[in-house]
Amino acid sequence: MAQYPCPVCGDEAVEPYFKNGNPRNESRRNVVWLCYGCNQLVKWLGVPLRELVEARKDPTRWEELQDRWRAEDRWRSEYLKRERQKQGIHFDEAPLSKTRSSSEAIRRDRPTFKMNGWLTRKIAAATILAMVVAFSAGIGVGFYIGQIRTSISVTTSASAPLVLLTSAVTSTATTPLSFHSSATSAPEWLPTTNQVVSWDQASNYVGQYVTVEGTIVYTYYSSYSGTYFLDFHNPYQGYFAAVIFSSGSGSFTCSITDFYLNKEVRITGTISLYQGQPQIIVSSPSQIEVAYMGFPCS
16 A cells, blocks of 8 residues: 555545556556545546546635535445345334434444344343342342441440541541542533534524533444544434544544443534535544533544
8 A cells, every 4th residue: 555645635645546556556657546535536537637626726616526525435435235135134213313414414324133032032131130140149249348337436445436427427428528629620621712502503603603402322434445534413414514524534542433422512603505515624633622521632
């Protein structure tokens, strides 16, 4: 795998584009190494490399090519889904809990695996048995510790139990206070000068730089384009979402699809529309704040 920068967008180039159409020609003069996205624009849309380089300088033209690529990507996704269904591979109806593709998202449904009733009953019985054993062990340990404490209090002097009792009452009275103070010391959100809006009102602030607050109920990752999607509604169509392209996902130190799921967050950025759906393009983990945690993926 080559490690060259893409001459179009500057990302890491991983796929060869042969100018002379001969893959067996090993001369570097006849081979241009492109990143995945640009290579797909050349292969799927048939855009000449020279035109692609010029389009990269024009944001409007570049966005048009990206939209065409996304539409082609969605069509291919639906085609593969139909082919798999013809082969007898059954899929769930978009469980809306794992990932998507480009700014609109290609929903990749996964096969449903079902356990038979016998195995399910065995697992349930083993789980219940483990819970009963753990509960019994907890009672036994608690009783044993109580016996030890009783024997210690009996063998000590007459004044010692008073001291122990006083210290126990004092520690019991003060410990919850100190624990409560440490638990409430972390604020839910860090101070911000941006306007904070609810996720269901994001469509009213298109083109504005704001902070959108809400709970992420669904995450999706497209293995085709390397794009992550964080959705605030299930189903996602027509509702606000955060989009993380492959060029920005490398700066996240946590698992995006797993960590942010069911978290209450604030996402800061400029709201844009894609096919009527409001979204914020996230390029850095510092744009996503998690309640009581700050920016844990930075």
